[in-house]
Amino acid sequence: MQTNLSEQSKLLPRAEEADKILRTCVHCGFCNATCPTYQLLGDELDGPRGRIYLIKQVLEGAPATAKAQLHLDRCLTCRNCETTCPSGVDYHNLLDIGRAVIDKAVPRPASQRLLRQGLRGLAPNPNLFRTLLQIGATFRPLLPGGVAAKLPHDLPATGERPVPRHARRVLMLEGCVQPGLSPNTNAATARVLDRLGISVIPASDAGCCGALDYHLDAQAMGLDRARRNIDAWWPHLENGAEAIVQTASGCGAFIKDYGHLLERDPVYAAKAQRVSELALDLVQVLADEPLERVCAATDQRIAFHCPCTLQHAQKLGGAVEAVLTRLGFNLTAVPDSHLCCGSAGTYSITQPELARQLRDNKLNALESGHPEIIATANIGCQSHLNSAGRTPVRHWIELVDHVLR
Template identity: 45%
Template sequence: MQTSFTDAQLKDADTASSNAVLRKCVHCGFCTATCPTYLLLGDELDSPRGRIYLMKDMLEQGGAPAPSTVKHIDRCLSCLSCMTTCPSGVNYMHLVDHARAHIEDHYTRPLPERMLRSLLATVLPNRALFRVAAALGRLARPLAPLMPGRLKGMLTMAPARLPARGRVSGPGTYAAEGARTARMALLYGCVQPVLRPSIDDAAVRLLNRHGVEVVVASGGGCCGALPHHMGKSADAHALAKVNIAAWEAEMARGLDAIIITASGCGTTVKDYGFMFRDDPEWAERAARVSALARDISEVLADLDLLPPVIEPGMPVAYHSACSMQHGQQIRTQPRALLARAGFAVREVGEGHICCGSAGTYSILQPELSQQLRARKLGNIAATGAEIVATGNIGCITHLEGGGARMIHTVELLDWATGGPRPAGV
């Protein structure tokens, strides 16, 4: 693709990066076949190729984009299925992240939209605020059918009950059982510890059982993904810096990996090095953290897990989160781990298509999100499995209540090797 950025524009690191991405695109259109919004809407401007043209024009022209451009970019889930499909290696993720930051800086949204986005960027990354919001949402949930649009969707997603805090509830060290073979830090994020603390509890139990000491670093928190994907770069970078500094303190004591149990967070933490590439103070520090970041399934795949203690053959459908299969290119490890643990793994049809969760997308684009949810639930039902394993809290929350029971992969592996039975199984 030809571009026409000026020399002055190319002095900006983000613009230079986007220029390189754009020049890799050969307009082949392979991406349209795997794009969820193009699948639903059939509009070229709601495909990756169409959005690439819109983003190119917007970034070249500078200034405030047209409302129609913002609409089509907002409709993108950032599922990154297009990146898996692309034969030319177009890094759509970095391009759309830059475009969203440009929109945030140059476009004035309607006041209600600005207020909602600011609310989400403030509440979701803060565990304490989110816990209060979730509790209030639970109380107001019966009123959801009476509410309009997005408010109805937000109340519908409020948990029916809030679980008690888990064993992993803040900074601390969790000792390995027997001889210690490794020391790893666990990302203790924002939404997941409130909605499903059993996930991190299971991860720590499982790792401890296999000789891994786990530490939750003091001061760590939200990875920054939620504001990052809304174009709020300053907020995202501030959250990332807090985590980088917290993990550096543990790295000084020796750290084999930084474990992440939410694949959406993993995609972002692994990208810290790129996010801070032009920051003299943080570039090397961020790159070191990204190099240590690993999804829990990657860590477990390298361990010799204990033989399963449960009866083999339980059918489990595996739903691969977009941030897992497209964002991190992790596909085989979770399936292989479940099979080794004795589960009969069943594939979900259209497994490459997003479920519609996509961070805040289910709130900001409820109609498209619900269409994708219904499509995904139909494919899950076709497997006949009553249990669905996945590696991302967003997918779990979004698909829960649609029939099958959503369980994090690590909870099933923990149970299979001697841990407690996951709730609902």
């Protein structure tokens, strides 16, 4: 694709990157075939090719508009298009660049600004988030249906978390909303790793990965959170911690991008690259471990929902399924497993109607094999799918923990 960036766009910090990505696109349209929003809406501008054109026009000097902003907002950033694209277009980074330019030029309505600011203030604060969840559970009958559905039901007992005692040590991102919505996930992870001779060491100064801010009109704030996490983890990495484990694939995908997003930061570039190299999804840690020695699976029928951030962003599609199959779990077939469930971080809150349609389509596919339970690898997907009140959804490590010998 030929480009002619405006003089103003050439001054952007990532202008050269944007130009390179745009030139990679051959506008073949293969991406639209696997784009969830294009499939729902049938609008060229609600598919990757159309969104690329919108960003190109703005970077070439066309005025940014609220209509263009809406089409970019509707993107899930599921990155399915990147898996499909034969030209290797780095779509998600172009989208980040385009969104930042358009959001700076087009003020949002007050209601949207308040919603986004509220999400940025609430979700990255685990203690506040957990407190509000408890209050919400108490007053569930008085809450609007959409809000009440987001509150967790019947959380499994967390159980004990082993103290560090092994020579092999890893860090673990505790997450923002996961401790409140699914507190057993990280505890189960620590128990499974402990049985394999790996201790999880705490890094209390680490917080939100930064993805939420970065994707809600506050990219600079998101990168500041990344720097704080690097500072919190660095002493442990220097002291022998072998990896930074993520149990939420959405967080993992963003941390693995630290090196790219901070490559122009003279202070943090090298450290960010090292952190990205050591950031591993839980399945990457367990894939080569002798789990069969400590686990004995049951014949319970399970459908696995592979999050977009695992299969399209981290390119780990099939990895969890391989581990679960190896352990003897009975996995059911899932049609169209490449499609997004509609969670996409805060998308289910900022674009609720589209998110509900995608969720129900995904559940229909997941339930087609009549599973007793659905497993996933991302707290956002888990919470979103559970909000329908249908087949229960758990993190896959909880199922493994449950069958520890």
